[in-house]
Amino acid sequence: MIRENDGMDEDVAIRLRQVITKLARQLNVSSTGEGLTPSQASVLGLVVGRGPLSISELTDLEGLNPTMTSRVLGVLDTMGLIERTPDPSDLRSASITATQEGRRRDERIKARRAAVVSAAMDRLPAAQQKAITAALPALEALRNELARAVDTPPAGAARR
Numbered sequence: 001m002i003r004e005n006d007g008m009d010e011d012v013a014i015r016l017r018q019v020i021t022k023l024a025r026q027l028n029v030s031s032t033g034e035g036l037t038p039s040q041a042s043v044l045g046l047v048v049g050r051g052p053l054s055i056s057e058l059t060d061l062e063g064l065n066p067t068m069t070s071r072v073l074g075v076l077d078t079m080g081l082i083e084r085t086p087d088p089s090d091l092r093s094a095s096i097t098a099t100q101e102g103r104r105r106d107e108r109i110k111a112r113r114a115a116v117v118s119a120a121m122d123r124l125p126a127a128q129q130k131a132i133t134a135a136l137p138a139l140e141a142l143r144n145e146l147a148r149a150v151d152t153p154p155a156g157a158a159r160r
Contacts, residue, residue, distance in 0.1 A: 027113055034105050034112075035079075039064065041109050043072045044081055044098065048106040052085070052095040081105060 008016075028038035036044065039062070046061055047053060053061070059069040073096065076082045081102035087093040098106065121129055 027116070034109050036105070036109070037072075039068070040072050040075055041106075043069070044076055044102055044106050045109070047076075047082055047096050048098045048103050052097045054087075054093055054095060056093075058096060076102070 028041075034041065043058060043062055043064075046058060050061070055066070055069060055073065058064075058073070059066050062069065064072070073082065073084070077084060080099055083097050083099055084094040085097065087095060121132065124132075
């Protein structure tokens, strides 16, 4: 229940978080058909969609620690899915782009995930399908607010 001026009821907030977490886990399973972990598939998707990106940009966007980002990029590089181009002005830095094979694999992952969601939606009653579709703008706004909350620590708190 939504309480005016007090924000969302704690039970509703907990249910929402649990549903989102479980949905994300279930969708991540669909990336394993391409021989990638969910983190590898996510990083590849970022590089395909937003590349070229620096390693630090990927670390920030993905919310991974730098060591994990380097490991993920190492695997993607070994698989021939990305290319690293050193920055001539700073040899410690590199620009990451997707290869043709990386773009093809990302496309298959996205198609598989879309098919899984579409098939599940098709099994729901029409009223629930409409409710989920109508909720998308609000969920997208919630995602943006959560991102802002992570980027803006409370007053007096140390930034991570």
